[in-house]
Amino acid sequence: MKIAIGSDHVGFDYKTQIIDYLKEMGHETIDCGTYNAQVSTHYPIYGREVGLKVIKGFADYGVVICGTGIGISNAANRVKGIRCALVRDAVSAKISRSKFNANVIGFGQMVIGIGLVKYCLYNFLNTKFNQINEQYVHLLDKQIDKLNDDDDIFQNELEAWKDGVYTNGKKQPDVDMPTK
Amino acid sequence: MKYIIASLKMYDAFAKLINIDLIKDRKKCEFQIFNNEPDLANYVVTMCKKHPEVNAITLDKDGLFVSMYLTKNNIVTARVDDSYSAYMTKQHNNAQVLALGCRFSGPSIFRALIHEFLNNTWKGERHKVRADMLELMLK
Numbered sequence: 001m002k003i004a005i006g007s008d009h010v011g012f013d014y015k016t017q018i019i020d021y022l023k024e025m026g027h028e029t030i031d032c033g034t035y036n037a038q039v040s041t042h043y044p045i046y047g048r049e050v051g052l053k054v055i056k057g058f059a060d061y062g063v064v065i066c067g068t069g070i071g072i073s074n075a076a077n078r079v080k081g082i083r084c085a086l087v088r089d090a091v092s093a094k095i096s097r098s099k100f101n102a103n104v105i106g107f108g109q110m111v112i113g114i115g116l117v118k119y120c121l122y123n124f125l126n127t128k129f130n131q132i133n134e135q136y137v138h139l140l141d142k143q144i145d146k147l148n149d150d151d152d153i154f155q156n157e158l159e160a161w162k163d164g165v166y167t168n169g170k171k172q173p174d175v176d177m178p179t180k
Numbered sequence: 181m182k183y184i185i186a187s188l189k190m191y192d193a194f195a196k197l198i199n200i201d202l203i204k205d206r207k208k209c210e211f212q213i214f215n216n217e218p219d220l221a222n223y224v225v226t227m228c229k230k231h232p233e234v235n236a237i238t239l240d241k242d243g244l245f246v247s248m249y250l251t252k253n254n255i256v257t258a259r260v261d262d263s264y265s266a267y268m269t270k271q272h273n274n275a276q277v278l279a280l281g282c283r284f285s286g287p288s289i290f291r292a293l294i295h296e297f298l299n300n301t302w303k304g305e306r307h308k309v310r311a312d313m314l315e316l317m318l319k
Contacts, residue, residue: 040306044313068265070258071273071310077251078317085244086259089284096244111262136245139218143252148317157312166309 001125004059006032006046006178007109008072009039011065014109014117018063021118027125030059034176041175042161045154047075049178051082052149054103061125062104073106080144083137088112093120097127101137182231183209183298186220187239191282194290195239201291207298217241221249228255228276236277237294243281250277254318256311258297261285266296274302274311 003022007015012034019029032049034041043066050062062084066072069086076084084104085096088111096102105124107117129137164171183202187195192213202209210227214220217240224236224246238246247259257277258269261284269275278297280290 042310042313044310044317048317067272068258068260068268070256070260070265070269070275071314073247073259074251074256074273074314075317077248078314083248086247088261092242092244092281092284095242100244100248102244108265110268111265136218140245140248140252143249144318148319153316154313157309157316161309166306168305 001060002028002030002058003061003063003125004030004032004050004053005063005065006050006072007034007065008043008046008067009034009037009041010067011072011107011109012037014065014107014114017114018065018117018121021121025122025125032178036176039173039175042154043072044075045175046178047072047084048079048153050104051076051079051084055079055081055147056149063121064104064106065109067108067110069106069108069111073104076104076106078144080147081141083140087120087124089116090120090123093124094127097124098130099133099136100140101129182227182234183207184224184227184234184236185209185211185239186224186236187213188217188220188241188282189213189215191239194282194287197287198237198239198290198294201294202298205298217245218249221246224250224277225253225255228253234276235298237297238277238279239282239290240279241281241283243279243284247279250279254315256314260293261289263292263296266293267300270297270300271303272307274307
């Protein structure tokens with residue numbers, strides 16, 4: 001299977017380890033960034049990119065990681081058609097697949113050990129949707145009207161960030177953008 | 181500041197304990213019970229849109245449907261079961277809703293999570309750029 005994976009700078013270490021794990025399991029990976037842990041960057045960029053890769057068919061599933069996992073899973077869920085489950089245990093990972101046909105899984109690098117991440121991921125990728133709760137899945141998918149895949153969606157915010165608007169005037173380096 | 185507790189009927193005992201805690205803490209709540217997750221989620225969406233300053237606690241089986249549904253309606257929602265995430269999500273994400281899965285934890289932990297969530301404040305500044313980006317995704 002093809003798995004898209006994205007993280008901010010806080011989740012970077014786990015992203016690297018998960019990519020290695022997925023490759024060991026025989027999956028292909030699409031690394032949506034960020035590509036280093038040094039530069040402070042923004043989880044919506046990578047959560048969105050993972051969501052777009054999955055919904056456009058470039059990846060079968062997605063994995064997103066940030067500090068607690070909350071921000072980046074909120075971002076992934078704001079892509080039409082994505083059902084992202086933030087988990088900290090294998091039962092949630094399985095239920096998210098069997099009940100809600102989740103197509104992206106989220107983790108918080110600061111709140112879960114890497115061993116459990118791998119176990120949750122294994123269970124997530126090996127659980128089938130049971131189709132009993134199909135109406136719940138349709139209801140989730142109806143919440144967003146259209147897919148917003150504008151490449152420049154965050155242009156103004158990124159420029160403002162660089163100019164120091166969000167950091168009391170202190171200018172910031174460029175952030176990594178997902179490679180196309 | 182408005183507070184809401186929205187719970188599935190099967191967890192109303194947990195919800196009542198939480199309500200008592202909040203009343204003791206001088207946080208008066210709107211308290212509603214529902215038979216299913218979609219009705220619960222719809223209620224929270226309506227209340228959050230009507231009262232943007234509201235903080236909500238939801239209690240259902242696993243928090244999964246509710247957390248996905250609410251964020252798709254532009255409500256930053258945190259599905260958590262640890263205290264670190266509970267206070268960080270308020271400080272860094274400006275989360276409006278704490279989605280609790282009653283199959284995965286219990287009242288003592290919930291009370292600790294809710295205390296962290298409701299007694300921390302949004303830091304803004306560099307975290308605001310991420311909140312702004314999340315909002316943009318649904319415009």
